[in-house]
Amino acid sequence: MVDRARIRNFSIIAHIDHGKSTLADRLLERTGALSERDMRDQVLDSMDLERERGITIKAQAVRLEHIDGERYVLNLIDTPGHVDFSYEVSRSLAACEGAVLLVDAAQGVQAQTIANAYLAIDAGLEIIPVVNKIDLPSADPDRVAAEVAGVLGGRPEDVVRVSAKTGEGIDRLLARIVSDVPPPSGDPEAPLRALVFDSYYDTYRGVVCYVRVVDGRLSSGERLRFMATAESHDATEVGVLTPAARPVAVLGPGEVGYLITGVKEIGRIKVGDTVTSAVRPAQEALPGYAEPKPMVFAGIFPTDGDDFVRLREALDKLALNDASLVYEPETSRALGFGFRCGFLGLLHMEIVRERLEREYDLDLVATAPSVAYRVVRSSGERREIRSPQDMPDPGELVSIEEPYVRAMIVAPSEYVGAIMELVQGRRGEMVDMQYLGPERVELIYLLPLAEVVFDFFDQLKSRTRGYASLDYEPAGYREADLVRVDVLLNGQPVDAFSSIVHRDKAYSYGRAMVERLRELIPRQLFDVPIQAAIGSRIIARETVKAKRKDVLAKCYGGDVTRKKKLLQRQKEGKKRMKMVGSVEVPQEAFVEALKVDR
Amino acid sequence: MTAPDSPELADRAAEWAGAYVHIPFCARLCPYCDFVVVVGRDEDADRYLRALTDEIAAEPPWRPLDAVSFGGGTPSRFGGWRLASVVEALAARFGLAVDAEVGLEANPEDWTPALAAELAAAGFGRVSFGAQSFDPDVLAALGRRHRPGDVARAVETARDAGFRSVNLDLIYGHPAEDTASWEATLDAALALDPDHLSVYALTVEPGTDLWRAVRAGAPPPDPDAQADRWELAQVKATAAGLVRYEVSNLARLGHACRYNLTVWARGEYLGFGVGAHGFRDGVRKVNVRRLDTYLRRVEAGIGPVQATEVVAGEEAERERLMLGLRRAAGVRLGDAGQALVDSEEGRRLIAAGVVEVRGDRLVVRRPLLTDTVTRLVLR
Structure with missing residues (x-):
């Protein structure tokens, strides 16, 4: 057991690409956890996908030994860098006493900087503000330090200036971690209470939990009780990560490490749960536990119907490592057999889809994302619907509520007009607007989540030339006048194109939708009428005229091989088509069509 | 005389022996053309002739040729005696069948009575004029320098010299052309009573x-x-007595182009000259596309072939269908054709009237949708 007074538990929190992983690497290197020879850049991002996207999906924890007069143990607890994973972030922060708030010296404070800072303040952490990338030619550390101080209410001169890339300022930062982050409290003699702040699935060891001991002692071999799931398991191994796994006999109060119990299904270990002793259990669990709640839903279908079983197996395997992924079988007339999947957010959805395609070699069609609505039927029945298909007929619908989010947008002030226009078009209500500095502004809106999941972030980026950042959190449900707009191709409704829209926008949406589909659907052998309808009422119509010419003008002796290859390439493109009734529809159309402005 | 669209003729062409000779020289570059051409290199004509005859002499012996076609570029710029020398070289190396078709492409503005007479004497019986349009505005938009009247003079000159088959090439669909212009072009072309008419949709080729x-x-x-x-074009040309035998080609009785029929029947043909393609003994070959490289290699005795491709088995069958489906006579079904007919997509195309089975043949009924059918055949 380590003396509590010598322990410092902290996280690094930052907006995406502000240099969190590089800073973590530098800290590992400086404290000797890694020799330069062992250094693999960005050790904490272990998945390939994370490396490519420059984000961190799963939190991890590393123990660093640091000598500053005395020998200290610094536990660096990594946090996911994205709004989709805010519950995981909050659990990781609950395992810390301090947080390094990292801000890019050129880009300044962004939406996730603020969102993360508030999470850390709410968790009662000591915050060390740090400006990173001071070596960049475009760096403006003075301005950014002032912004950070403005957000946190401190003094600009207290902001540590570093370059994680060159190592400049790293020693000052280590000294500040030791001096500013309070040592953990906790009673070594009390019954054990340890927080599970993350977990992952290892093929050989089963579920590995990351834990922070709050009270008591966690000993290897001990019989444990998980308080939220009410399951008991043996601690088959307890250890710390240096970053290599090193088993220890006991973890005491304030210590951070891993716990292996032999459990094989990740769903049985809940992030946020409290581990206690089965023999001498604690009376009260640690606060803050919640079930992960999917926010965004989409249908995922194999392009080739024969791949359904492989898709199910792939989802089962992914779910081993991702407790927040939920899915249930769904049948679509247009797309066949697939799954309705629930995700924490859009990024989570994209990651899952990419992993399915890349790691399991599946060719998939994903429908446009949707949200969960709460409906009340005339029978009095209340239920949550996750797909436009489940929307009751207008006659049976008493009321419908949709989820709202509180969205925070940070952008240069010259774009305020463009942002307001976008948000108002999305039924947003302004809650607050504050200047972070003379030229940067923070806007807070209440927005229907459904309006955010469709193309909102892309629109925001394009209207602000990439300068705006966005973060959001759930903000309850509100009743709204919503209708389902269906699309008929060649007279047949295509379920995958249906969507739930505010009544005031239904006509313009229906019109935009059929126009977009007319562009997306290639000409066929016959005219293809495209109609939008609310119930049995047609509200818009377009026609894809039959194709008349599909032949190369010439094919002579010199052309044979070339023309053959050209036609083969065109055929390859056709493979990305899905037959819907008698109509060939490009796979992208299932998502692209629903990107029309609502 | 056989009808241009008769299945017997279409299939017999598979047995013919063809030869293609590429003449890359042009006075200027046409904006839509992606063939192998050179501008301002006319002084290399003699060198090129020597290279061609060397290449012909180096080709392994073969059976007598049924069809010889000079394409370009602009063969008519090469000079009558040079073209005659190439025909002579071909005849000396392989022999010419008694009824062999010897044809060339010509620009109307190059065509003189002297040239016509020289070529006729050398055994040429077919000439294909690049008329393209009879509308001066469209000709200008296509980058052509002849005047509409040049075509009529050229046709007359060719007939006087004894050419048996006179073809006109037309290009339709340039945005500078409207329906009235096209109609007038067709009328003007048909008024010259051509034996053969090629009507090509203007195609935007990469790199042009x-x-x-x-x-x-x-x-x-x-x-x-x-x-x-x-x-x-179909309506007017048919009324004028021409019969469509391929997507873009129509002819009078006995005037279907033998060389092209050979290609569409997946028959064999030799290819000579820069960028020329050949197909012999199941192997497709292509020569280098740069004139200097071609000349240097032939002169060094290395041979100008840049790449070869062996096409056999099912791939050969698919090629046979791809080429044959372009013809009005269609193509014998074979395994690949039967597989198409039996497939779900094939049945859909038959139901939609795009393609049909006539006896043991597969025939495209809507020629403008030929590639919709062909893509189903290819892998």
């Missing part, structure tokens, strides 16, 4: 000036307008 213009925002050809013009 036209392609660059379209990429920069110029209007591309409209496929629906092109379909209308193709249909108009």
Whole structure:
């Protein structure tokens, strides 16, 4: 057991690409956890996908030994860098006493900087503000330090200036971690209470939990009780990560490490749960536990119907490592057999889809994302619907509520007009607007989540030339006048194109939708009428005229091989088509069509 | 005499022996053309002739040729005696069948009585004039320098010299052309009573000036307008006694182009000259595309072949269908054709009237949708 007074538990929190992983690497290197020879850049991002996207999906924890007069143990607890994973972030922060708030010296404070800072303040952490990338030619550390101080209410001169890339300022930062982050409290003699702040699935060891001991002692071999799931398991191994796994006999109060119990299904270990002793259990669990709640839903279908079983197996395997992924079988007339999947957010959805395609070699069609609505039927029945298909007929619908989010947008002030226009078009209500500095502004809106999941972030980026950042959190449900707009191709409704829209926008949406589909659907052998309808009422119509010419003008002796290859390439493109009734529809159309402005 | 669209003729062509000779020299570059051409290199004509005859002499012996075709570029710029020398070289190396077709492409503005007489004496019996349009505005848009009247003079000159088959090439669908212009072009062309008519949809080929213009925002050809013009051409040409035997080609009785029939029947042909393709003994070959490289290699005795491809088995069958489906006579079904007919997509195309089975043949009923059918055949 380590003396509590010598322990410092902290996280690094930052907006995406502000240099969190590089800073973590530098800290590992400086404290000797890694020799330069062992250094693999960005050790904490272990998945390939994370490396490519420059984000961190799963939190991890590393123990660093640091000598500053005395020998200290610094536990660096990594946090996911994205709004989709805010519950995981909050659990990781609950395992810390301090947080390094990292801000890019050129880009300044962004939406996730603020969102993360508030999470850390709410968790009662000591915050060390740090400006990173001071070596960049475009760096403006003075301005950014002032912004950070403005957000946190401190003094600009207290902001540590570093370059994680060159190592400049790293020693000052280590000294500040030791001096500013309070040592953990906790009673070594009390019954054990340890927080599970993350977990992952290892093929050989089963579920590995990351834990922070709050009270008591966690000993290897001990019989444990998980308080939220009410399951008991043996601690088959307890250890710390240096970053290599090193088993220890006991973890005491304030210590951070891993716990292996032999459990094989990740769903049985809940992030946020409290581990206690089965023999001498604690009376009260640690606060803050919640079930992960999917926010965004989409249908995922194999392009080739024969791949359904492989898709199910792939989802089962992914779910081993991702407790927040939920899915249930769904049948679509247009797309066949697939799954309705629930995700924490859009990024989570994209990651899952990419992993399915890349790691399991599946060719998939994903429908446009949707949200969960709460409906009340005339029978009095209340239920949550996750797909436009489940929307009751207008006659049976008493009321419908949709989820709202509180969205925070940070952008240069010259774009305020463009942002307001976008948000108002999305039924947003302004809650607050504050200047972070003379030229940067923070806007807070209440927005229907459904309006955010469709193309909102892309629109925001394009209207602000990439300068705006966005973060959001759930903000309850509100009743709204919503209708389902269906699309008929060649007279047949295509379920995958249906969507739930505010009544005031239904006509313009229906019109935009059929126009977009007319562009997306290639000409066929016959005219293809495209109609939008609310119930049995047609509200818009377009026609894809039959194709008349599909032949190369010439094919002579010199052309044979070339023309053959050209036609083969065109055929390859056709493979990305899905037959819907008698109509060939490009796979992208299932998502692209629903990107029309609502 | 056999009808141009007869199945017997279409299939017999598989047994013919063809030869293609490429003449790359041009006075200027046409904006839509993506063939192998050189401008301002006319002084290399003699060197090129020597290379051609060397290449012909180096080709392993073969059976007598049924069809010889000179394409370009602009063969008519090469000079009558040079063209005659090449024919002579071919005849000396392989022999010519008694009824062999010897043809060339010619620009109307190059065509003189002297040239026509020289070529006729050398055994040429077929000439294909690049008329393209009879509308001066469209000719200008296509970058052609002859005047509409040049075509009539050229046709007359060819007939006087004794040419047996006179063909006119037309291009339709340039945005500078409208329906009235096209109709007038067809009328003017048919008034010359050609033995053969090729009507090509203007195609934007990558790398051409036209392609660059379209990429920069110029209007591309409209496929629906092109379909209308193709249909108009069929109506008028058929009324004038021509019979369509391939997507873009019509002919009078006995005037179907033998060389092209050979290609569409997947028959064999030798290819000589820069960028020329050949197909012999199941192997497709292509020569290097740069004139200097071609000359240097032939002169060094290395041989100008840049690449070869062996096409056999099912791939050969698929090629046979791809080529044969372009013909009005269609193509014998074979395994690949039967597989198409039996497939779900094939049945859909039959139901939609795009393609049909006639006896043991597969025939495209809507020629403008031929590639919709062909793509199903290819892998």
